[in-house]
Amino acid sequence: MSSSCSNNDDDGGVIDNSEQIAQVGNTVESGTWRISNFIDSGENETSDFTGYNFSFNSDGSLVAANGTDTLTGTWSVTDDSSSESNIDFNIFFPVPDTNDFEDLNDDWDIISYTSTKIELIDISGGNGGTDNLTLEKN
Template sequence: MMKSRQLNNLLIGCIALFTLTASCKKDDGPKSKAEGIVQNGSWHISKYTDTGIDSTSQFTGYSFTFNESGSVNANKGTDNYNGNWHILDSSNVTAENLYLIIDFNLTNELADLNEDWFFLLLSDSKLELNDLNGNNLGNQYLTFEQN
């Protein structure tokens, strides 16, 4: 009888420990998944259009790295530019309300990236984005692809 009580107490303790550990795991919601994808490796811009005009060539040669600290680095040969980024989840419910916020605080071509970019597509190898203008899709489209 004493052994079965000890086993029951041990079993209850193990279940409590497992429950506590499981409840402390990192959030795997849409925002967290998007952050993991964006931070994974380096990216290049494969498409950038503004009001229907293809201006992708102004980003040729740039490689972008989105760091966990919230900084973003744009590297082109010996030129390095730093900015900030974060993912905004306007609903905390679905991936349909995620935005990539980029801010380089520069006056060169990278200033065109300073937007609240709405995710049209989020995959491990491609990010398709649109600047949101009020509640409507805007006139700028941006696509990052993994290097």
């Protein structure tokens, strides 16, 4: 009787997140989205984005519009450089630090996603505060 031992996944093999990255991208590119929850270091700032609809376009552009104001930024879904098994949801609006939309600029970790809801989290490296962002499809 003989047996063999193998450690397929314990040898530092690269985890391929490309399928999940594509799924999240396809999900968010469908329709418009709104912020249903935004907690910035314990402060509920959801109302800062009331009335804004977010369009995540396939060219990487991100448009937030409320009928009066329109802001254009960028978005992407990428491998998290600090973890092998996570992906980042990246949002960037080129606005001054005093603009509410600057608070959205981050490489968010995805907690969960469905076809109608995406839950994101970021733990600040600076002050250790936790931010939560939830997007829901309109």
